[in-house]
Amino acid sequence: MSLSDPHIDTVLQHSGMAIFDPDTHCAPVAMPSMRTSTVRFANMDALDKAQAAKGRGERVATYGRVGLQTHAAFEQVLCDLEGGTRAYLAPSGMAAISLAMLALLNTGEHVLVADCAYGPVRYLDRTVFSRMGVEASYCRASPEALEAAVRPNTRVLYIESPGSLLMEMLDLPALVQWAQEHSLVVVADNTWGSGYIYRPLAMGVDVSVMAATKYLGGHSDLMMGAVVARDVGLNRRLGENHYALGLTVSADDVWLALRGVRTLGIRMRQSAAHALQVCEFLAERPEVLQIFHPAWPEDMGHALWQRDCTGSNGLLSVALDMSPAGVRRLIDALTLFGIGYSWGGYESLVSLVDPAALASHSYWARQHETRLSADCVVRLYIGLEDPRDLIADLKQAFEVARQG
Numbered sequence: 001m002s003l004s005d006p007h008i009d010t011v012l013q014h015s016g017m018a019i020f021d022p023d024t025h026c027a028p029v030a031m032p033s034m035r036t037s038t039v040r041f042a043n044m045d046a047l048d049k050a051q052a053a054k055g056r057g058e059r060v061a062t063y064g065r066v067g068l069q070t071h072a073a074f075e076q077v078l079c080d081l082e083g084g085t086r087a088y089l090a091p092s093g094m095a096a097i098s099l100a101m102l103a104l105l106n107t108g109e110h111v112l113v114a115d116c117a118y119g120p121v122r123y124l125d126r127t128v129f130s131r132m133g134v135e136a137s138y139c140r141a142s143p144e145a146l147e148a149a150v151r152p153n154t155r156v157l158y159i160e161s162p163g164s165l166l167m168e169m170l171d172l173p174a175l176v177q178w179a180q181e182h183s184l185v186v187v188a189d190n191t192w193g194s195g196y197i198y199r200p201l202a203m204g205v206d207v208s209v210m211a212a213t214k215y216l217g218g219h220s221d222l223m224m225g226a227v228v229a230r231d232v233g234l235n236r237r238l239g240e241n242h243y244a245l246g247l248t249v250s251a252d253d254v255w256l257a258l259r260g261v262r263t264l265g266i267r268m269r270q271s272a273a274h275a276l277q278v279c280e281f282l283a284e285r286p287e288v289l290q291i292f293h294p295a296w297p298e299d300m301g302h303a304l305w306q307r308d309c310t311g312s313n314g315l316l317s318v319a320l321d322m323s324p325a326g327v328r329r330l331i332d333a334l335t336l337f338g339i340g341y342s343w344g345g346y347e348s349l350v351s352l353v354d355p356a357a358l359a360s361h362s363y364w365a366r367q368h369e370t371r372l373s374a375d376c377v378v379r380l381y382i383g384l385e386d387p388r389d390l391i392a393d394l395k396q397a398f399e400v401a402r403q404g
Contacts, residue, residue, distance in 0.1 A: 008081070008196060009265045015080040016073030016258060031073045033255035037064040057236045059086065065248040074258045075226075078216075081195030081261075082208050084228035086235040088242045089249045093191060093211025094120050096225025098128070100187050100209050103241035104156050104234075107133040111156040112149055114141035114170065116163025118189055119357050140362040141170045143178040150182055160189035161200070162301065165353050165379065166292045166317055167192075168363040169301025172308060176204035185234070191215075191344075195228075196264055197311035206234060214344025215313065218260040218267050222253045267346070267384065271314030274390070275382040281391045282318055287398060290367065292317040314382035315343050317353060319367075324375045326401045327352060331378065333400035336385055336393040343381035348390055353377040 006014075018027040039061050041047040053060040059075070061068055071089060078087040090096040101124065105111055111129075113121060115138040125136045139145045141159050157179045161170035172188070179186045187207040188200040194215045200208050210216065212224035227242075229235050272295065279296045282288045291298065294305035295312035305312070320327055331339060337350040355375050358364045382390065 011080050012077070012262055012264060016075075016077040018069065018073070031070055031255070031258055033251045034068040034070045035251040036068060039063055039068070057232070057239055065246065066243075067249070067251060067254065070251045070254050070258065071249070074254050074261070077258065077261055078195065078210075078226050078228050081199075082190070082210075082228040083195075083199055083201045083230065084208065085230040085232075086228070086239070088227045088238055088247070089212075089254065090225040090227065090242075090247045091249055092223045093189075093209070093213055093225040094118075094124075095247060096209045096211070096227050097121060097189065098124060099225075099238065099242055099245065099247060100207050100227050101129075101156070101158070102245070103237045104185050104187065104207070105129075105132075105134045106155075108153060109156075110135045110137065110151045110154040111158055112136075112146055112154055112184075113138050114159040114161075114163065115139055115360055115362050116141065116166065116168045116170075117158060117160040118164045119354075121158065122360075138360065141175060143174055145362075146175075146178060150184075154182065154184060156187060157184045158187045158189075160192075161198075162192050162294055162305075163361070163363065165357060165377075166361060166363050167294055167299070167301070167315065168292075168361075169294050169299075169304040169308075171304060172200060172203045172205065180204070192313065192315065193309065194264065194268075194344075196268055197313065198309050201228065201230060203308065206231060207238070211344075212257050213342065215264060215268055216261050216344075217257045218264065218345060219256070220342065220345035220347065222256045222260075224249055224253055224257055268313050269311060270384055271382055272312040274384070274387040275312070275314040275316055277387040278380065278382050278390060278394070279316065281394065285398060287320050287322055287402075288318055289321050290319040292319075313344075314348075315379070316382070317377055317379045320376045320378060322376050322401065326404065327376050327378060329404045330397050330401035333397035334393055336390055337380070346384045348383040348385055349381040351379050353379050 018031045020027045050060045050062050075087040090099050113136050137149045139149045186205045188205045190200050190208045191211045191214050207229045210226050212226055279291050293316035294301050331350055337348045340349045341351050
């Protein structure tokens with residue numbers, strides 16, 4: 001490691017910094033929120049140059065929707081995290097997914113979707129793709145399963161690793177190799193890794209999408225998504241659709257994300273360490289049938305996690321040998337876990353995994369434990385509280401559920 005190749009923690013503190021003012025020769029440490037709806041130019045030549053640069057696909061602000069220095073700074077941080085050349089911001093993670101899909105798919109084309117991917121992708125399919133004449137197929141994300149589902153008009157492979165709900169690790173290098181053999185563009189949801197502990201673009205993925213709502217922002221106070229790519233042609237397609245769809249993000253939200261990302265490494269490492277301590281506690285509970293967490297040695301994807309990731313985070317799911325009513329009592333009895341669907345912030349959360357959503361996951365069907373019930377899977381997000389307190393809270397909640 002040298003100054004020419006700094007560690008990602010160092011990059012996070014120096015990427016996207018404000019430049020020095022040419023007159024005062026000073027600059028703020030924290031990039032300010034630069035809000036504007038209109039961009040003005042010194043003269044027509046300056047405007048012409050900006051329009052020409054925009055036409056070449058460069059990041060140039062000719063109107064406030066694109067954002068000024070605050071937006072550009074956060075986009076640069078995302079590129080440095082993911083190893084991309086351009087980043088496009090969207091109002092949410094789902095908006096980022098929609099941008100990527102709409103930019104890469106045309107009427108009459110087909111997309112293969114890993115069946116472990118974020119559930120709302122199926123809603124996008126039902127409500128938008130179906131009207132556009134785009135078909136989607138869902139299957140296990142393995143070369144063998146995909147080979148059976150690929151069609152002559154397939155153009156995109158959409159994956160998420162680890163997968164939603166059960167944290168299924170995918171073999172990205174193998175999937176990328178298969179996709180390249182079929183001339184498919186690979187889009188990966190990398191919200192779990194957020195460019196810090198997992199870098200799909202470095203493994204050959206073409207487009208990475210992330211919800212900055214989660215770990216990148218880190219404080220549960222903003223909604224934002226991002227699309228990152230490195231190929232010039234793909235960047236042009238993404239940029240054209242980003243502009244055509246009118247996607248924009250508040251400068252104040254970008255400022256919050258830029259502030260939050262500076263502590264991404266510290267927060268993610270701490271949350272991951274806490275999660276493993278909680279896993280150790282859960283593994284000793286008689287009610288726990290299986291823990292889904294790639295960093296947990298007993299997880300089915302642990303070897304892939306060891307090979308491809310540089311760390312973990314605080315998200316895990318647990319299959320419980322309890323009645324549905326007992327699981328609900330358990331959740332209601334928790335005092336330090338908020339009941340909510342998000343994750344990646346500083347606070348711990350709990351949610352009951354939708355049995356219908358699990359039923360569509362081939363990973364769930366392949367579990368060896370025949371006692372597993374789709375009605376009894378809980379997702380836990382382990383935040384920054386002292387893990388001893390979280391464990392004590394879980395222990396008392398199990399007792400309440402048992403006595404009920």
